Amino acid sequence: MTGIKKLAQYLNISTGTVSRALNNKPDVNEETRQRVKKAAEKLGYVPNQSGRSLRQGTTNIIAFMFVTSKVMAESADNLFLGIANGIQNVIAQHDLDLLIIPRPPSSDPQETLHRIASRRLADGIIIANTQMHDDRIPFLLNAKIPFVSLGRSNMPVDFSWIDLDFEGAARETVERLVARGHRRIAICLPGDNIMFGQVYFQSYKDTLQRLGLPFDPDLVFRILGDEAGGEEAAIKLMALETPATAVMLTYELLAQRLYEKLSMHGIQVGRDVAVVGFRDHPQHKLLQPRLTAFKVDPESVGKALGYKMLANLPTYAAQYQHYKNNIVVPMRLLPGQSDDFIL
Amino acid sequence: MTGIKKLAQYLNISTGTVSRALNNKPDVNEETRQRVKKAAEKLGYVPNQSGRSLRQGTTNIIAFMFVTSKVMAESADNLFLGIANGIQNVIAQHDLDLLIIPRPPSSDPQETLHRIASRRLADGIIIANTQMHDDRIPFLLNAKIPFVSLGRSNMPVDFSWIDLDFEGAARETVERLVARGHRRIAICLPGDNIMFGQVYFQSYKDTLQRLGLPFDPDLVFRILGDEAGGEEAAIKLMALETPATAVMLTYELLAQRLYEKLSMHGIQVGRDVAVVGFRDHPQHKLLQPRLTAFKVDPESVGKALGYKMLANLPTYAAQYQHYKNNIVVPMRLLPGQSDDFIL
DNA sequence: CTGAAAGCGCTTACAG
DNA sequence: CTGAAAGCGCTTACAG
Numbered sequence: 001m002t003g004i005k006k007l008a009q010y011l012n013i014s015t016g017t018v019s020r021a022l023n024n025k026p027d028v029n030e031e032t033r034q035r036v037k038k039a040a041e042k043l044g045y046v047p048n049q050s051g052r053s054l055r056q057g058t059t060n061i062i063a064f065m066f067v068t069s070k071v072m073a074e075s076a077d078n079l080f081l082g083i084a085n086g087i088q089n090v091i092a093q094h095d096l097d098l099l100i101i102p103r104p105p106s107s108d109p110q111e112t113l114h115r116i117a118s119r120r121l122a123d124g125i126i127i128a129n130t131q132m133h134d135d136r137i138p139f140l141l142n143a144k145i146p147f148v149s150l151g152r153s154n155m156p157v158d159f160s161w162i163d164l165d166f167e168g169a170a171r172e173t174v175e176r177l178v179a180r181g182h183r184r185i186a187i188c189l190p191g192d193n194i195m196f197g198q199v200y201f202q203s204y205k206d207t208l209q210r211l212g213l214p215f216d217p218d219l220v221f222r223i224l225g226d227e228a229g230g231e232e233a234a235i236k237l238m239a240l241e242t243p244a245t246a247v248m249l250t251y252e253l254l255a256q257r258l259y260e261k262l263s264m265h266g267i268q269v270g271r272d273v274a275v276v277g278f279r280d281h282p283q284h285k286l287l288q289p290r291l292t293a294f295k296v297d298p299e300s301v302g303k304a305l306g307y308k309m310l311a312n313l314p315t316y317a318a319q320y321q322h323y324k325n326n327i328v329v330p331m332r333l334l335p336g337q338s339d340d341f342i343l
Numbered sequence: 344m345t346g347i348k349k350l351a352q353y354l355n356i357s358t359g360t361v362s363r364a365l366n367n368k369p370d371v372n373e374e375t376r377q378r379v380k381k382a383a384e385k386l387g388y389v390p391n392q393s394g395r396s397l398r399q400g401t402t403n404i405i406a407f408m409f410v411t412s413k414v415m416a417e418s419a420d421n422l423f424l425g426i427a428n429g430i431q432n433v434i435a436q437h438d439l440d441l442l443i444i445p446r447p448p449s450s451d452p453q454e455t456l457h458r459i460a461s462r463r464l465a466d467g468i469i470i471a472n473t474q475m476h477d478d479r480i481p482f483l484l485n486a487k488i489p490f491v492s493l494g495r496s497n498m499p500v501d502f503s504w505i506d507l508d509f510e511g512a513a514r515e516t517v518e519r520l521v522a523r524g525h526r527r528i529a530i531c532l533p534g535d536n537i538m539f540g541q542v543y544f545q546s547y548k549d550t551l552q553r554l555g556l557p558f559d560p561d562l563v564f565r566i567l568g569d570e571a572g573g574e575e576a577a578i579k580l581m582a583l584e585t586p587a588t589a590v591m592l593t594y595e596l597l598a599q600r601l602y603e604k605l606s607m608h609g610i611q612v613g614r615d616v617a618v619v620g621f622r623d624h625p626q627h628k629l630l631q632p633r634l635t636a637f638k639v640d641p642e643s644v645g646k647a648l649g650y651k652m653l654a655n656l657p658t659y660a661a662q663y664q665h666y667k668n669n670i671v672v673p674m675r676l677l678p679g680q681s682d683d684f685i686l
Numbered sequence: 687c688t689g690a691a692a693g694c695g696c697t698t699a700c701a702g
Numbered sequence: 703c704t705g706a707a708a709g710c711g712c713t714t715a716c717a718g
Binding site: 050085098100115118 | 441
Binding site: 346348358366390391392394396397399 | 710714
């Protein structure tokens with residue numbers, strides 16, 4: 001005997017009434033509703049999700065798709081758990097569950113997406129690792145699947161995203177360094193066209209201009225995002241014909257090797273050159289001098305994603321329409337001593 | 344027009360045949376099967392999971408439930424992503440998806456479990472943060488829900504688990520230290536009754552006994568698992584009437600503060616006292632002298648969980664029966680200089 | 687080898 | 703306010 005049928009038989013009423021009572025439909029006698037709820041509790045009845053999904057066309061599941069690379073798994077992803085937690089906290093308020101789809105870098109993102117969508121595994125999808133040009137975006141828009149992106153793209157279409165405030169971080173860094181007398185500030189950037197690098201770079205240039213400082217292309221270092229990139233940055237810094245007095249980093253993991261390589265050449269961070277890091281990272285805890293870097297609260301990133309997801313689901317759109325605009329999560333500067341070098 | 348009906352109509356055959364063809368049932372004409380598959384590909388047909396689930400009683404989803412505490416999210420959980428990835432890699436081979444349920448420490452584990460189970464959200468459940476006494480285990484056994492635990496318990500029942508090789512780690516640590524002449528080896532242990540501490544402790548005692556060394560209860564330090572625990576360990580170490588010459592740690596995060604506190608009192612790790620850490624952690628990268636600690640490959644933990652999960656699902660049990668036994672994932676010692684102190 | 691039909695567990699117009 | 707019935711999209715005995 002099936003779940004709801006059993007409950008209905010136990011109560012001697014129809015399954016329809018049981019369903020209406022449990023789903024808080026208005027047209028149910030209040031006394032009946034209480035009887036039903038009490039019995040459901042007693043018998044431990046919970047509606048079968050497949051039955052509901054099939055009938056209603058919604059799954060009450062939100063999918064979160066992200067790329068797992070070896071590098072991410074080992075280091076950058078102390079963020080990930082906090083983000084997942086933040087999403088979960090928000091969507092759980094509406095009894096939605098989180099389906100996490102880790103995707104190896106080799107797999108085809110379109111295919112995964114198509115599978116989730118067509119199989120109707122989820123009511124909405126959160127995508128991460130968004131690229132400047134990202135084919136998933138037109139695909140999702142076209143398929144009319146509610147989605148939110150963690151990360152902007154520069155595609156000429158309108159879609160929901162949240163992102164970290166890279167403009168703000170670059171602006172604050174440049175302003176801080178300039179206030180300390182620096183005029184030649186080098187910037188480390190990703191080699192590829194990843195969006196956050198672009199945003200960070202633009203804000204760097206804009207801020208320089210606003211402060212009346214010249215932009216020198218020689219000060220732009222395109223480097224890799226892993227730890228080896230730190231060494232590369234040091235080499236480029238030392239190779240400059242007209243030296244820079246400060247350097248700002250993208251990527252979390254550059255700092256350590258940068259320190260080491262410079263130190264091997266008698267250049268001490270904080271004394272001979274000012275360094276401002278990017279995202280704070282546990283691995284930096286022991287760096288001497290302590291790295292000035294930006295703190296991101298992963299939980300609030302997750303919550304923002306959750307709210308924006310809800311705002312995109314037909315069922316909850318009205319309730320969360322104030323989350324309609326795209327959200328930029330602040331990065332808060334934690335001062336260390338790595339930029340104590342004052343001109 | 345529904346998915347499979349549309350496809351059937353397009354092909355001018357019955358939905359039953361379409362279903363049988365796509366699901367590789369033997370009793371289908373090979374030519375028909377090819378026609379169906381080609382058409383499905385062309386029209387982008389993927390069966391609706393709710394329909395399948397309702398009919399078959401299986402969801403093709405594996406749930407992974409774990410507790411997210413602030414501490415975990417910030418530090419210990421560089422493991423998590425790798426584990427999730429490992430599980431996913433294995434179960435994806437059978438088109439199973441991973442439903443990740445992060446659970447705040449405050450929530451009721453039984454309730455969450457009951458919800459997943461009754462709602463039929465998943466075919467099997469992987470639980471983490473298993474306690475020595477853990478009520479989820481009898482619940483799941485009783486409800487006959489296939490599950491695997493990440494972590495042993497000492498409940499008097501038989502169930503599927505995988506765990507890290509804490510015995511091996513403690514044994515190797517004691518043997519290594521004894522080989523270097525140490526006879527008084529202190530051990531840091533969790534204050535509560537968490538299982539891994541128990542296992543680690545037992546192996547410590549067993550190994551001492553096997554090597555003919557006395558066990559001294561004064562050398563057992565019950566401390567907290569966060570960073571402050573490192574300071575506590577240092578204080579207890581220095582307060583010993585008969586000093587210890589070596590100390591072994593549980594928990595990843597103790598090392599840094601232990602180093603610092605000892606150093607403040609003129610005691611240098613590696614020179615005046617030997618220290619062997621627990622799990623390797625990115626935060627240790629910069630510790631001087633480098634901490635001797637154990638490396639765990641999170642991916643292989645995840646894979647083990649995945650295989651054991653499959654071995655517990657009726658559909659795949661036969662195929663994966665060689666994973667029936669519980670699995671202990673090795674911890675590999677990475678030598679540093681923190682235990683260079685030789686007697 | 688294929689088709690027609692039943693039914694998985696729900697929810698929801700519809701009728702009363 | 704409640705019940706009877708249809709139907710969401712599949713799969714699978716059953717019949718031929």
